Amino acid sequence: MEYSRTGPERHRLGGDGIPGAVGGSVVSAARSAGVASVGAPLPAATAAVRLFTNYSATIGTTGKTAIRVFPGGSPSQRRYKLQEAAVKLVPHERVARCFRYLRAGESQVEVLHAACEGRAFYGKLEVCGSVWLCPVCSARVAEARRKELDEGVRACEAGGGSVLHLTLTVQHSRQDDLALLLYRFARAWDGLNTHRAFKDKKASGKRRATVGIMGRYGIMGFVRAQEVTHGQNGWHPHYHLLLFLSRPLTAPQLASLEAELRVLWASSAAKEKLSMNDHGLTLRRGAGAAAGYVAKWGLGAELAKSHVKTGRPGSVTPWDLLRASAGGDVRSGFLWREYAAAFKGKRQLFWSHNMRALLGLEEEVSDAAAAAALPRAAVHLGWITLADWFLVLRHGKRGYLLDLAGGGDWDVCREFLAGLRADRRSERLRLGLDAPPELVIPPLTQLHFLAMVSQRFA
Numbered sequence: 001m002e003y004s005r006t007g008p009e010r011h012r013l014g015g016d017g018i019p020g021a022v023g024g025s026v027v028s029a030a031r032s033a034g035v036a037s038v039g040a041p042l043p044a045a046t047a048a049v050r051l052f053t054n055y056s057a058t059i060g061t062t063g064k065t066a067i068r069v070f071p072g073g074s075p076s077q078r079r080y081k082l083q084e085a086a087v088k089l090v091p092h093e094r095v096a097r098c099f100r101y102l103r104a105g106e107s108q109v110e111v112l113h114a115a116c117e118g119r120a121f122y123g124k125l126e127v128c129g130s131v132w133l134c135p136v137c138s139a140r141v142a143e144a145r146r147k148e149l150d151e152g153v154r155a156c157e158a159g160g161g162s163v164l165h166l167t168l169t170v171q172h173s174r175q176d177d178l179a180l181l182l183y184r185f186a187r188a189w190d191g192l193n194t195h196r197a198f199k200d201k202k203a204s205g206k207r208r209a210t211v212g213i214m215g216r217y218g219i220m221g222f223v224r225a226q227e228v229t230h231g232q233n234g235w236h237p238h239y240h241l242l243l244f245l246s247r248p249l250t251a252p253q254l255a256s257l258e259a260e261l262r263v264l265w266a267s268s269a270a271k272e273k274l275s276m277n278d279h280g281l282t283l284r285r286g287a288g289a290a291a292g293y294v295a296k297w298g299l300g301a302e303l304a305k306s307h308v309k310t311g312r313p314g315s316v317t318p319w320d321l322l323r324a325s326a327g328g329d330v331r332s333g334f335l336w337r338e339y340a341a342a343f344k345g346k347r348q349l350f351w352s353h354n355m356r357a358l359l360g361l362e363e364e365v366s367d368a369a370a371a372a373a374l375p376r377a378a379v380h381l382g383w384i385t386l387a388d389w390f391l392v393l394r395h396g397k398r399g400y401l402l403d404l405a406g407g408g409d410w411d412v413c414r415e416f417l418a419g420l421r422a423d424r425r426s427e428r429l430r431l432g433l434d435a436p437p438e439l440v441i442p443p444l445t446q447l448h449f450l451a452m453v454s455q456r457f458a
């Protein structure tokens with residue numbers, strides 16, 4: 001790694017050709033840990049390098065700078081990288097514009113900072129809101145949904161009710177077409193959900209004898225999530241449901257509820273030419289917060305630890321496929337495209353009628369709104385010009401820049417952007433091309449720079 005002594009605190013392209021991959025952290029680490037200032041000789045900086053590669057927690061701070069460093073890239077860096085892989089596979093979908101293109105009428109990219117979370121966010125950019133195709137939006141939507149589910153479960157239990165976790169699936173084979181499988185699966189679910197033996201909540205008039213499962217077991221409603229994995233036997237779609245009950249069930253009641261649901265699910269699936277085995281339906285008591293379920297539902301949680309395989313042994317999630325595709329696996333890329341075409345536009349979470357109101361939850365926001373929402377505490381940190389933004393995109397540094405901005409010190413980001421500009425300029429000059437004009441440093445910054453240099457050599 002090499003540091004420039006000629007520019008204002010700039011990073012140079014490292015040996016791997018990626019500016020700031022580690023170098024940025026080191027410079028910032030030097031600042032934050034008070035190790036050395038800009039242009040520090042290498043031995044002084046290596047301590048910081050070691051510090052930063054060994055720890056993933058926030059490292060010592062001076063002033064505003066506090067940067068978290070994760071070995072192998074932070075979750076946000078990995079999400080943006082994964083999004084780039086998705087764009088390569090489906091370049092005509094909205095995900096290709098997501099957190100890249102400026103919204104109509106905007107001329108600069110805004111960076112906002114939420115001090116309480118120690119995170120930064122981009123503003124003024126288009127947001128696709130696709131929970132299926134976009135790793136960035138998926139994670140943001142999942143975060144919002146997780147909070148809601150958690151609130152819902154707590155409200156139900158606080159009111160004396162209980163929550164059950166129901167999983168539905170069907171047998172499938174390698175020959176199954178995913179879109180057709182999903183269509184049949186959805187119809188089978190509709191068959192169960194609208195069946196009188198399931199949905200009737202109250203006994204009334206002549207229908208006294210036909211009180212459905214919901215009425216007899218006190219099921220007030222449910223929230224349903226759909227998910228798919230891919231394994232040896234092809235696509236494996238499944239529904240997860242949280243059933244909200246008005247009262248707790250005893251163990252025998254739970255067993256009989258499972259048996260009744262199993263019969264109903266088997267008959268609904270059979271009508272759609274689908275079959276189920278012993279694993280076709282499972283019913284478990286809710287244990288702990290909904291966040292635990294949601295982690296299993298693939299609502300973005302697996303992205304937080306995307307360096308590990310997240311599907312069950314022998315099966316992979318769509319994000320695993322996308323990662324493999326990014327690594328050059330053509331088959332995974334083909335499968336991911338099939339998945340993208342089948343899931344595009346589908347709802348990930350569905351609340352049954354009136355359930356949210358019963359649990360005291362606010363009106364549901366759309367996926368796009370949830371993905372675009374910013375924390376209330378987020379305040380303006382700085383602006384990125386369009387020219388700089390193109391450099392950030394070209395080098396795939398959106399996630400990295402956000403991590404830098406997470407420290408709340410805009411100067412650090414400005415230095416990083418100046419480094420990108422300088423590298424671009426020297427690369428063009430090396431190739432005999434015209435370089436963009438030198439950045440004119442405003443007088444105040446010059447003073448600041450001189451002060452820093454004199455401090456450095458004092």
Ligand SMILES: [Zn+2]
Nearest residue numbers: 098128134137
């Ligand atoms: Zn998106």
